[in-house]
Amino acid sequence: xxxxxxxxxxxxxxxxxxxxxxxxxxxxxxxxxxxxxxxxxxxxxxxxxxxxxxxxxxxxxxxxxxxxxxxxxxxxxxxxxxxxxxxxxxxxxxxxxxxxxxxxxxxxxxxxxxxxxxxxxxxxxxxxxxxxxxxxxxxxxxxxxxxxxxxxxxxxxxxxxxxxxxxxxxxxxxxxxxxxxxxxxxxxxxxxxxxxxxxxxxxxxxxxxxxxxxxxxxxxxxxxxxxxxxxxxxxxxxxxxxxxxxxxxxxxxxxxxxxxxxxxxxxxxxxxxxxxxxxxxxxxxxxxxxxxxxxxxxxxxxxxxxxxxxxxxxxxxxxxxxxxxxxxxxxxxxxx
Ligand code: NAI
Ligand code: MG
Numbered sequence: 001x002x003x004x005x006x007x008x009x010x011x012x013x014x015x016x017x018x019x020x021x022x023x024x025x026x027x028x029x030x031x032x033x034x035x036x037x038x039x040x041x042x043x044x045x046x047x048x049x050x051x052x053x054x055x056x057x058x059x060x061x062x063x064x065x066x067x068x069x070x071x072x073x074x075x076x077x078x079x080x081x082x083x084x085x086x087x088x089x090x091x092x093x094x095x096x097x098x099x100x101x102x103x104x105x106x107x108x109x110x111x112x113x114x115x116x117x118x119x120x121x122x123x124x125x126x127x128x129x130x131x132x133x134x135x136x137x138x139x140x141x142x143x144x145x146x147x148x149x150x151x152x153x154x155x156x157x158x159x160x161x162x163x164x165x166x167x168x169x170x171x172x173x174x175x176x177x178x179x180x181x182x183x184x185x186x187x188x189x190x191x192x193x194x195x196x197x198x199x200x201x202x203x204x205x206x207x208x209x210x211x212x213x214x215x216x217x218x219x220x221x222x223x224x225x226x227x228x229x230x231x232x233x234x235x236x237x238x239x240x241x242x243x244x245x246x247x248x249x250x251x252x253x254x255x256x257x258x259x260x261x262x263x264x265x266x267x268x269x270x271x272x273x274x275x276x277x278x279x280x281x282x283x284x285x286x287x288x289x290x291x292x293x294x295x296x297x298x299x300x301x302x303x304x305x306x307x308x309x310x311x312x313x314x315x316x317x318x319x320x321x322x323x324x325x326x327x328x329x330x331x332x333x334x335x336x
Contacts, residue, residue: 006062006069007038012266013276014072020278020329044074067257073266095252097157098123106310112241120158121231128228146182151189158225169201173226246277246318249284260288274324277316304335
């Protein structure tokens with residue numbers, strides 16, 4: 001089978017981790033009998049320089065047609081400049097569920113062994129929508145909008161996933177003691193959905209306490225269900241349990257299409273130096289392979305990846321190794 005997939009390598013470390021990931025997918029596909037027709041697009045500052053658009057119309061069209069995209073990180077300027085490409089794509093395609101599994105790989109030393117938790121982050125609303133105005137030069141206003149529709153469908157995604165995968169417990173994370181109306185509506189919807197799933201334990205934790213609870217004992221969490229901004233922050237926190245941002249994958253899921261990307265950003269501090277760990281994007285690609293019914297290819301890659309981690313000889317610097325992006329990806333290919 002040949003799969004048409006929209007590819008956005010991104011910038012910073014994006015092109016390096018994307019090249020590594022593609023090479024591994026191609027090599028695995030050769031063994032399992034699947035191939036890929038990559039439709040390659042720039043986005044962000046690079047796209048603007050070439051086409052005058054931050055997100056070229058052809059890219060939108062490609063995602064509409066292929067309905068699956070693999071995406072590297074794209075730099076978002078701080079303060080002024082253009083709006084986040086990530087946020088724009090998530091809103092444009094209504095990719096309302098951001099699914100982020102945080103799972104320990106074998107062989108890595110950590111204060112938190114055998115972590116296996118999942119984050120469901122609402123992906124289209126909240127303060128993250130960036131609805132902001134200057135009231136006057138000295139007062140800025142950011143609008144937090146939480147809807148019944150948005151909250152109910154992310155809760156439903158989390159509970160459906162729990163049921164399908166035999167997960168036992170969902171914590172809705174909120175700050176409804178302070179934001180009584182917006183976060184109040186969010187947990188009200190989560191609670192309502194929970195009543196349709198009597199086999200899944202449902203609890204609510206306040207987000208600041210959750211940060212402490214996670215660091216003290218992350219094992220008390222199974223599925224974290226939360227709003228957009230809290231989910232953004234908790235994802236980076238949770239990535240540290242399993243070795244950091246170089247490892248944790250993600251999927252932006254909607255009714256029509258899906259974009260698979262790592263949790264991490266463009267890491268300008270290590271870009272272009274063959275230092276980035278491609279594992280996070282590779283594991284995002286593994287999620288993508290499951291999504292397009294290529295489970296055999298997905299499993300093959302995951303097994304090879306775990307073999308390389310268990311051996312511990314060719315790891316990147318972020319997880320205590322000495323190898324570069326390319327050497328690491330060659331080791332994964334050799335282990336396939
Ligand atoms: P970042 O995630 O790019 O980097 C944070 C730290 O983690 C850095 O020390 C970096 O070197 C390290 N790191 C990240 N990914 C790594 C990898 N694969 N291997 C090894 N080390 C890795 O976060 P930062 O620096 O706050 O953001 C940089 C840019 O990325 C910003 O413009 C931000 O807006 C953008 N960004 C884009 C995202 C996306 O495209 N989905 C997501 C998050 C941030
Ligand atoms: Mg983030």
